[in-house]
Amino acid sequence: MTTTCDVLIQGGGGAGCSAALHLAQRGLRVILLERGLVGGQASGVNYGGVRQQGRHPAELPIARRSREIWGRLKDLVGTEAEFTVTGHLKLARSDAEEADLIAYLDVAKQYDLPLRMVGRNAIHREYPWLGPKVVAGSFAPEDGAANPRLLAPALAHAARTAGADIREHAEVVAHAHDGARFTLRTKAGDDFTAPVLLNMAGFWGGAVAEAFGESVPVAPLSPNMAVTEPLPYFIEPNLGVVGGNVYLRQIPRGNVILGGGHGENDAAIPWSRPLPEVTIEATQRAVELVPALAGAQIIRSWSGIDGKMPDAIPVIGRSRTTPGLFHAFGFSGHGFQLGPGIGAIMAELVADGRTDIPLEAFRIERFAT
Ligand SMILES: Cc1cc2nc3c(=O)[nH]c(=O)nc-3n(C[C@H](O)[C@H](O)[C@H](O)COP(=O)(O)OP(=O)(O)OC[C@H]3O[C@@H](n4cnc5c(N)ncnc54)[C@H](O)[C@@H]3O)c2cc1C
Incomplete structure (x- = not known):
């Protein structure tokens, strides 16, 4: 037919x-x-x-266009898909990384992306749960996360x-x-x-x-993901780092979702899975960023397949x-x-x-x- x-x-x-x-x-x-x-x-x-x-x-022009649609998702499709504007805080763990964040402020300005630096003193005052390795951050208030x-x-x-x-x-x-x-x-x-x-x-x-x-x-890409048991809610922004080797966010229910590194895949099946050693490394980096996560139980890990150019x-x-x-x-x-x-x-x-x-x-x- x-x-x-x-x-x-x-x-x-x-x-x-x-x-x-x-x-x-x-x-x-x-x-x-x-x-x-x-x-x-x-x-x-x-x-x-x-x-x-x-x-x-x-x-960035696509991301800005898309962000405008995320903001009216409920009218468009009947649900917000749990989109929450928590802000995205990108962290620097060295002087060189802090310089990267500062350089990106100019890029953001060109595309009207709201972004502000959170300097060395302010970062630990505003986010007292961050570990001592963090030296600065840049905060994008319109960013967030969804389900x-x-x-x-x-x-x-x-x-x-x-x-x-x-x-x-x-x-x-x-x-x-x-x-x-x-x-x-x-x-x-x-x-x-x-x-x-x-x-x-x-x-x-x-x-x-x-x-x-x-x-x-195009190559198959499988980010390595994990989630902890529910913990008291305290991490409001979606957190990333310069270089991207760890990222984490906490949902209001308390679970912390974290990623970093890559799992393995066979895109022909299609099939993917996280690797335990990668999950452990990402968790260690997460604890460095947020020491209160030490001892949290990982209850699930997973991956997926995207196309990488x-x-x-x-x-x-x-x-x-x-x-x-x-x-x-x-x-x-x-x-x-x-x-x-x-x-x-x-x-x-x-x-x-x-x-x-x-x-x-x-x-x-x-x-x-
Ligand atoms: C673990 C993981 C974490 C990520 N985290 C983030 C994040 O935090 N933020 C972010 O912005 N992005 C993230 N990404 C990337 C993001 O998920 C992808 O870039 C995006 O979802 C790609 O969407 P897509 O519609 O292009 O592809 P897909 O979602 O892969 O959709 C393509 C579809 O095509 C279908 N298809 C393929 N072949 C055929 C066929 N022969 N016939 C019919 N259908 C077919 C597939 O079944 C699939 O459903 C992540 C990706 C992964 C895997």
């Missing part, structure tokens, strides 16, 4: 579901094909950081309500383009056809690009080989915050043929040989 629509989307992570919603709101007939469940991969298992500070400057389990399903639900056809357990196994239309075949043998295809398949977006003759050096920024924009094909994948471990905005931007590219957001840095051509 062949089903026809205006836009096909491959991949039901946060980015794909947001694109389905924004396109359906514009009256386009959208079909999204997801191999498993929406939000079943990186978008549903990540750390939940909704962070703008520290991003590559090219990503990753909730975002993609809520976006998909809203997209369905707006008229999109979201198909779960629909693995795409073959791609074709006849010069005017794409045809995608699923494992069940169903064909779907449209003049436009959005490749929003996360790490597996590399295989979709490859099917259209555009090889990209060599320059750690995603591929976004038109295909170089195939008219009607648009890519948005390879978010390199930081696409959860960007997902809602990416959907809006992709809808503009498709429906308006343009977007105000500069996408030059993300062109797939940067990998062309």
Whole structure:
């Protein structure tokens, strides 16, 4: 059976579901094909950081756009996905790291990202639970965190309500383009056809690009995550460090979610798992940052799979080989915050043929040989 629509989307992570919603709101007939469940991969298992500070400057216009959508998520999809504006405090543990934070203030200013330094004296006064190794921090008051389990399903639900056809357990196994239309075949043998295809398949977006003759050096990335038993609530901001080898946040229920280092994966299955020695190292670093965490029990650890590009920024924009094909994948471990905005931007590219957001840095051509 062949089903026809205006836009096909491959991949039901946060980015794909947001694109389905924004396109359906514009009256386009959208079909999204997801191999498993929406939000079943990186978008549903990540750390939940909704962070703008520290991003590559090219990503900041997208992050700002996305942050605006996070702020009205409840109106858009009926839930805030537990998005809480706790602020994000990025910490320096040496003079060189403090200099990095100071240098980023100028970048933030260029993109109207609110950010303030918390200097050597203030840092321990304002956050008396920080360990002695911390020498300074920069605080982004608009940043925070959300529950990753909730975002993609809520976006998909809203997209369905707006008229999109979201198909779960629909693995795409073959791609074709006849010069005017794409045809995608699923494992069940169903064909779907449209003049436009959005490749929003996360790490597996590399295989979709490859099917259209555009090889990209995308690698699977598996951040190592863990969560402690509930502790009395005292860590309000989402915490990171220069260099990123540990990050943690406490949810009001008391559990501390922490990450740092990488687990292992086999993206072909797909399968991933954290590594015990990496969890222990990350926990030790967390205790250095916040000594009161010493002795907290880790009750669960996990990982996931995202696509990492060599320059750690995603591929976004038109295909170089195939008219009607648009890519948005390879978010390199930081696409959860960007997902809602990416959907809006992709809808503009498709429906308006343009977007105000500069996408030059993300062109797939940067990998062309
Ligand atoms: C452990 C972990 C922690 C992270 N922490 C953060 C964080 O704190 N903050 C942040 O901003 N980012 C974070 N990230 C990154 C973020 O989760 C990802 O960048 C983002 O979710 C990617 O979204 P996506 O929609 O592009 O991809 P995905 O969520 O991977 O969605 C792609 C979808 O495509 C589907 N698909 C693939 N192949 C096919 C096929 N053949 N047919 C049909 N469907 C297919 C997959 O099943 C998948 O559901 C983290 C990532 C991980 C793994």
